[in-house]
Amino acid sequence: MVAVIEVHELTKRYGATTAVRGLGFRVRPGRVTGFLGPNGAGKSTTLRLILGLNTATSGRVTVDGRPFRDRPRGLRHVGALLDAGDVHGGHSARTHLRVLARGNGIPYARVDDVLAEVGLAEVARRRVGGFSLGMRQRLGIAAALLGDPPVLLFDEPLNGLDPEGVRWVRGLFRRLAAEGRTVFVSSHLMSEMEHTADDLVVIGRGELIAAESLAAFAARAGGGAVTVRTPDAAVLTPSLTAEGASVVPGDGGRLLVSGLDAARVGELALRHHVVLHELTTTTPSLEEAFMELTAADVQYAAGEAR
Numbered sequence: 001m002v003a004v005i006e007v008h009e010l011t012k013r014y015g016a017t018t019a020v021r022g023l024g025f026r027v028r029p030g031r032v033t034g035f036l037g038p039n040g041a042g043k044s045t046t047l048r049l050i051l052g053l054n055t056a057t058s059g060r061v062t063v064d065g066r067p068f069r070d071r072p073r074g075l076r077h078v079g080a081l082l083d084a085g086d087v088h089g090g091h092s093a094r095t096h097l098r099v100l101a102r103g104n105g106i107p108y109a110r111v112d113d114v115l116a117e118v119g120l121a122e123v124a125r126r127r128v129g130g131f132s133l134g135m136r137q138r139l140g141i142a143a144a145l146l147g148d149p150p151v152l153l154f155d156e157p158l159n160g161l162d163p164e165g166v167r168w169v170r171g172l173f174r175r176l177a178a179e180g181r182t183v184f185v186s187s188h189l190m191s192e193m194e195h196t197a198d199d200l201v202v203i204g205r206g207e208l209i210a211a212e213s214l215a216a217f218a219a220r221a222g223g224g225a226v227t228v229r230t231p232d233a234a235v236l237t238p239s240l241t242a243e244g245a246s247v248v249p250g251d252g253g254r255l256l257v258s259g260l261d262a263a264r265v266g267e268l269a270l271r272h273h274v275v276l277h278e279l280t281t282t283t284p285s286l287e288e289a290f291m292e293l294t295a296a297d298v299q300y301a302a303g304e305a306r
């Protein structure tokens, strides 16, 4: 498959701060890729480097094999929502999009199409200054869609959206990916990505932590435990520990077993003629796995002065 966005050994320093350090990953078409990291991890900086809005200290980024800056009609190639607040408040939604359309050789008819698509048709003539954050996010998404681009970047697009808005955006991302586009979406919350993304790029303090499918991330995070309920704990426990498992008592007389999978626990129970009333595998949530992986990289942890 073609790798549409390619990031190689990318480093960006601002004075003494290294926002991004030696970052390398690919974002593929036809998939939604979640770009995850705690606040300050370097997500916005990376997106700005992809768009050529900032210059890398070293390394390079290409979109379809070329730096994005080399594309004269940018919005037709890459659509981006970076900062929903970054709009002239005195303009109407329609004027804002018309200005963008004119600068990128896009017909005005497309403006009304995208306003309808994001649910802002009825407020198209209202001043953006009076828009809620959620409406601004929708306008930013409309701007990203304006050039009908094959590559779309969204920086924290779910901020400020109500639950209906979140559901709509998720559906939109899935549809854009199903159309074969490359969809790269940043968030600092795994919960926002786990039902949306196919692939993940996870960073912490500017460095790559993981770049893989969501399924692979979930499997690697693994390390699940097995919960067992039995009237014969006194027999089962030593047979499990003899096989290298660690066993701790849980609620309601249950045993929490780690180090063996459920199949092996079941086999040992049978061998020792132990009756089981329950045998379940519990996997940690993706949010727990994400927090564990990035724990060392959180810049400002709650209640901690650093």
Ligand SMILES: Nc1ncnc2c1ncn2[C@@H]1O[C@H](COP(=O)(O)OP(=O)(O)OP(=O)(O)O)[C@@H](O)[C@H]1O
Binding pocket: 014, 017, 018, 019, 037, 038, 039, 040, 041, 042, 043, 044, 045, 046, 188
């Ligand atoms: N223009 C700048 N000048 C100086 N430092 C900067 C600048 N832009 C970003 N940084 C620093 O670079 C680091 C990464 O910031 P960045 O905004 O890319 O992170 P982020 O992952 O997008 O975080 P957030 O979710 O909080 O926006 C931070 O330490 C930030 O303070």
